[in-house]
Amino acid sequence: MWRVARSAASSLRQSRRRMSTAIPGPCIVHKRGADILHDPWFNKDTGFPLTERDRLGLRGLLPPRVISFEQQYDRFSLLLVIGGFDFLTSLFFFLVLLVESYRSLEKNTQGQPDNVVSLAKWRILNRLHDRNETLYYRVLIDNIKNFAPTIYTPTVGLVCQNYSGLFRRPRGMYFSAKDKGEMMSMIYNWPAQQVDMIVLTDGSRILGLGDLGVQGIGIPIGKLDMYVAAAGINPQRILPVMLDVGTNNEKLLADKLYLGLRQHRLEGDEYLAIVDELMEAVHARWPKAIVQFEDFQMKWAFETLERYRKRFCMFNDDVQGTAGVALAGLLGSVRAQGRPLTDFADQKIVVVGAGSAGLGVLKMALQAVSRMAGPHADPHFFLLDKDGLITKERKCIDPAATPFAKSQGETKEFGLCEGSSLLDVIKKVKPHVLLGLSGVGGVFNEEILRAMKESDSTKPAIFAMSNPTANAECTAEEAFKHAGENIVFASGSPFDDVDLGNGKTGHVNQANNMYLFPGIGLGSLLCGARIITDDMLQAAAECLASYITDGEIQMGILYPSIDSIRDITAEVGAAVVRAAVAEGLADGRGEVGPKDLKYMSKEQTIKYVKENMWFPVYSPLVHEK
Numbered sequence: 001m002w003r004v005a006r007s008a009a010s011s012l013r014q015s016r017r018r019m020s021t022a023i024p025g026p027c028i029v030h031k032r033g034a035d036i037l038h039d040p041w042f043n044k045d046t047g048f049p050l051t052e053r054d055r056l057g058l059r060g061l062l063p064p065r066v067i068s069f070e071q072q073y074d075r076f077s078l079l080l081v082i083g084g085f086d087f088l089t090s091l092f093f094f095l096v097l098l099v100e101s102y103r104s105l106e107k108n109t110q111g112q113p114d115n116v117v118s119l120a121k122w123r124i125l126n127r128l129h130d131r132n133e134t135l136y137y138r139v140l141i142d143n144i145k146n147f148a149p150t151i152y153t154p155t156v157g158l159v160c161q162n163y164s165g166l167f168r169r170p171r172g173m174y175f176s177a178k179d180k181g182e183m184m185s186m187i188y189n190w191p192a193q194q195v196d197m198i199v200l201t202d203g204s205r206i207l208g209l210g211d212l213g214v215q216g217i218g219i220p221i222g223k224l225d226m227y228v229a230a231a232g233i234n235p236q237r238i239l240p241v242m243l244d245v246g247t248n249n250e251k252l253l254a255d256k257l258y259l260g261l262r263q264h265r266l267e268g269d270e271y272l273a274i275v276d277e278l279m280e281a282v283h284a285r286w287p288k289a290i291v292q293f294e295d296f297q298m299k300w301a302f303e304t305l306e307r308y309r310k311r312f313c314m315f316n317d318d319v320q321g322t323a324g325v326a327l328a329g330l331l332g333s334v335r336a337q338g339r340p341l342t343d344f345a346d347q348k349i350v351v352v353g354a355g356s357a358g359l360g361v362l363k364m365a366l367q368a369v370s371r372m373a374g375p376h377a378d379p380h381f382f383l384l385d386k387d388g389l390i391t392k393e394r395k396c397i398d399p400a401a402t403p404f405a406k407s408q409g410e411t412k413e414f415g416l417c418e419g420s421s422l423l424d425v426i427k428k429v430k431p432h433v434l435l436g437l438s439g440v441g442g443v444f445n446e447e448i449l450r451a452m453k454e455s456d457s458t459k460p461a462i463f464a465m466s467n468p469t470a471n472a473e474c475t476a477e478e479a480f481k482h483a484g485e486n487i488v489f490a491s492g493s494p495f496d497d498v499d500l501g502n503g504k505t506g507h508v509n510q511a512n513n514m515y516l517f518p519g520i521g522l523g524s525l526l527c528g529a530r531i532i533t534d535d536m537l538q539a540a541a542e543c544l545a546s547y548i549t550d551g552e553i554q555m556g557i558l559y560p561s562i563d564s565i566r567d568i569t570a571e572v573g574a575a576v577v578r579a580a581v582a583e584g585l586a587d588g589r590g591e592v593g594p595k596d597l598k599y600m601s602k603e604q605t606i607k608y609v610k611e612n613m614w615f616p617v618y619s620p621l622v623h624e625k
């Protein structure tokens with residue numbers, strides 16, 4: 001409680017410093033009176049100055065006292081500090097929640113008080129988001145480390161699971177299979193003239209929680225919150241999109257409260273025709289918008305990526321964002337062993353999970369090895385799925401997994417065979433890295449973690465990257481307890497650092513694509529990239545990898561603290577801009593043309609990116625009919 005209060009106070013001081021230097025430009029508003037109070041984009045609540053109240057027809061619609069932004073911020077931060085950590089207040093919100101949507105919440109959170117508290121915190125933030133976006137994003141930016149776990153992973157998973165019960169008002173756009181033929185006109189229903197960043201899901205693989213259908217909309221919302229907080233994308237220019245093509249989740253289909261289409265998922269050409277139509281509609285209205293595909297099941301993740309990546313400015317976060325973050329961590333783990341980066345080519349890496357994320361990681365790791373050791377390099381990657389080690393003998397092997405399937409010669413060398421168990425692989429291979437993207441909680445059990453003690457690495461790396469928390473392959477505590485103090489550890493969802501009991505701390509890294517996707521989107525946007533290429537993604541990953549100092553690496557720190565995510569994102573964004581310029585793919589943006597971008601130094605590019613990041617301050621509102 002004390003630590004949180006102190007960090008909230010220090011954020012507030014920093015925030016005040018920024019508040020005093022910012023000179024906001026005016027903002028045109030086409031409405032007056034109560035309509036403004038009900039619009040979270042423009043609403044300042046009690047913060048409207050008296051002159052503005054007169055100009056906008058607000059006099060008499062608010063209590064007379066004007067409360068400054070700083071005071072509003074204080075009041076809200078206090079509410080959250082108390083709301084999050086004081087037992088009685090938590091209990092109060094628990095009761096409120098029970099009353100408001102008793103049945104569904106009780107059913108879904110039975111015996112899990114942590115979840116109830118997490119949802120209560122999410123509700124408090126969400127209410128502010130509904131009411132006053134400027135204050136919401138300021139609170140988020142200044143307290144990102146505390147609140148990311150609430151608006152993003154892991155709580156966002158819980159929010160998706162409970163979506164029907166939590167639903168109060170829509171956010172973003174919903175396109176469904178029933179809208180076929182209508183999307184080109186529907187897209188004009190979105191009230192904002194300009195959209196820069198879209199996150200799109202079909203809800204088919206939400207974190208490690210499976211097919212959640214329309215309820216998956218929480219993921220694009222959470223990702224776009226990170227875009228605003230980390231990348232400074234203007235919240236008036238973001239658009240979360242749910243493409244509801246049905247669900248194969250029988251429980252949801254049978255649920256009377258389910259808010260999505262009650263039909264099984266479209267498949268094959270029918271499915272692709274719907275996605276094509278949506279992409280055309282988006283492109284027709286906002287040709288420069290970046291589209292991030294998120295949490296699509298593997299077959300559609302790969303297919304849509306290949307289908308659109310040369311036609312639209314888009315990327316798949318689970319395949320490409322995850323790959324870059326994992327690669328940055330893997331390079332860090334080579335440094336942690338005191339070895340040169342080129343030794344990455346010799347690392348034995350076991351990847352558990354042959355889905356969109358696991359295969360994305362291996363593909364990018366293979367590219368890195370080829371760059372370091374030449375195109376004929378023979379990397380030591382071992383890929384397992386639910387049926388064990390994948391070899392060339394596997395029947396019905398997924399084409400995307402084929403390049404990583406082991407040949408008979410390779411398996412023989414290690415005494416392995418098709419379908420060898422994870423334990424067998426670890427014991428015989430003695431890998432430098434064990435990386436999980438399986439979506440299965442606890443698969444790195446005690447035996448497996450103990451076996452990692454025999455790793456050939458002086459600093460074995462354990463990456464339990466699956467989300468949310470309960471789906472992590474192991475907890476941080478289990479990893480340090482069973483695999484030893486010598487490991488470097490990273491997880492997709494946040495865990496606290498581990499007290500090793502001897503005055504030492506086991507550092508927990510969060511290997512989550514949040515370190516890259518905001519910068520990939522921001523950089524692509526600010527240079528007017530036509531498409532997003534592998535070189536741009538590689539530049540992003542390398543930038544993240546180089547952010548960490550040798551001193552930090554020695555302490556087991558592979559990724560920066562989330563507190564510095566805005567700074568990291570600016571650097572990553574600049575790296576993406578420079579890579580796009582180098583490839584001749586940057587058309588420029590606004591008054592900044594391709595030539596301007598080309599002649600910017602690295603520092604100038606970072607400055608350009610930083611200057612174009614939105615920051616929440618109350619702008620004077622000017623009414624125009």
Ligand SMILES: NC(=O)c1ccc[n+]([C@@H]2O[C@H](COP(=O)([O-])OP(=O)(O)OC[C@H]3O[C@@H](n4cnc5c(N)ncnc54)[C@H](O)[C@@H]3O)[C@@H](O)[C@H]2O)c1
Pocket residue numbers: 205206207208209297298317318322325352353354355356357358384385386387388437438439440443465466467468471491492493511512513514
């Ligand atoms: N940390 C991050 O930034 C990040 C990014 C993307 C995905 N993820 C997480 O990774 C997980 C997987 O995502 P995905 O898109 O690849 O899913 P997916 O469904 O495409 O793939 C899952 C893979 O895991 C395998 N698997 C299932 N049970 C297994 C078992 N017991 N042992 C070994 N393998 C098993 C499956 O066969 C499949 O190959 C999810 O939990 C997701 O939240 C994390």
Ligand SMILES: O=C(O)C[C@H](O)C(=O)O
Pocket residue numbers: 153206207208295317318466467492512513514
């Ligand atoms: O959403 C996250 O936290 C990471 C990733 O995109 C995932 O699907 O798990």
Ligand SMILES: [Mg+2]
Pocket residue numbers: 207294295317318
């Ligand atoms: Mg995802």
